Amino acid sequence: MSHDDFAHEPIPGLPERPPNGEHILWQGRPGTWALAREALALHWxxxxxxxxxxxxxxxxxxxxxxxxxxxxxxxxxxxxxxxxALLLAIAWVQARATLYTITTARVAMRIGAALTVTFNLPYAQLASADLQLRRDGHGTIALEMSGPTRLGYLICWPHVRPWHLRHPKPALRCIPDAARVARLLSDAAQARLTRPRLGRTAPGPALAAE
Structure with a gap:
């Protein structure tokens, strides 16, 4: 689920190379101004x-x-x-240390300026994704986890939906062109979850020719 990201990244934003058949669809990071405004309350x-x-x-x-x-x-x-100025500097450092990745199999979040951690969120563990869109095109995509898996609010902050303390929702925070990214994520998750799973079964008896 998570990975301490002190080792060298073979691919930026991912702790290891994707397995065969998994492809990167999008990578991005928060906008500095948008993150300062929404996560650090710069305007207030x-x-x-x-x-x-x-x-x-x-x-x-x-x-x-x-x-x-x-x-x-x-x-x-x-x-x-x-x-x-201090809040803007914090937002810039957070944005530069962050890299969100959407692949054909998962969402990966490399976050943390001081302690870098990568969360891998397979589509099978996502219950829903909610988009909050701003007028300038920036937006936040909050991910709701299914099952017993829970991520800590403080561990994820500011990459988490605000004020959802009891059931934290990791989020792709303040990303540009958020509507397009949300559609890409929805299409990728739907394609992954509806794809038929192929398994190996023991061969049955051959049909006798008439």
Whole structure:
């Protein structure tokens, strides 16, 4: 199910070469801006510091005048800019360390900036896949696991559907052209699960010629 990814990858994003008959259909990673906005709440953080600046300015403007009030309130904007820059740096590192792979047999997620782990999710263990699409084309595809297999929320974060703590859903987070990727994933899973399984059976008695 998972693999500690300290060893050299024979193929980027996969802990080992795919077996015969399995082909890579798509590989991608989160968009930095989209990941910072959705996973790290960049807009909310920026808005909070702007609100603090406005509050400080409003309390001082009558006493100090607009220029002095803006100067005294400006540390909130400076601190907010530093925090937002830090969040963007974290999002960039997370995005660069991540590589999602869709093959004809599974979804693989290489995640983790400090401790890199690869999760292999065969289509047979996926109960459903839900797409959350944004206006700019970025989106998140959340995967619901079937059976007893469960992945930890903290282990997967931020590559997990937000706030589903009790039943974590690993997710291809903030990927570009998400609608096309979702269709590709749906087609691949359906083809894999409806493909007839061929097994070996003992040969039966030969039919006698009449």
């Amino acid at each position: 953080v920026a808005g909070w510091f702007v609100l603090l600046f406005g509050w400080r300015f409003a309390t001082l403007v009558d006493l100090q005048g607009p220029v002095e009030a803006a100067r005294l309130a400006s540390p909130f904007l400076i601190l907010g800019g530093a925090v937002c």
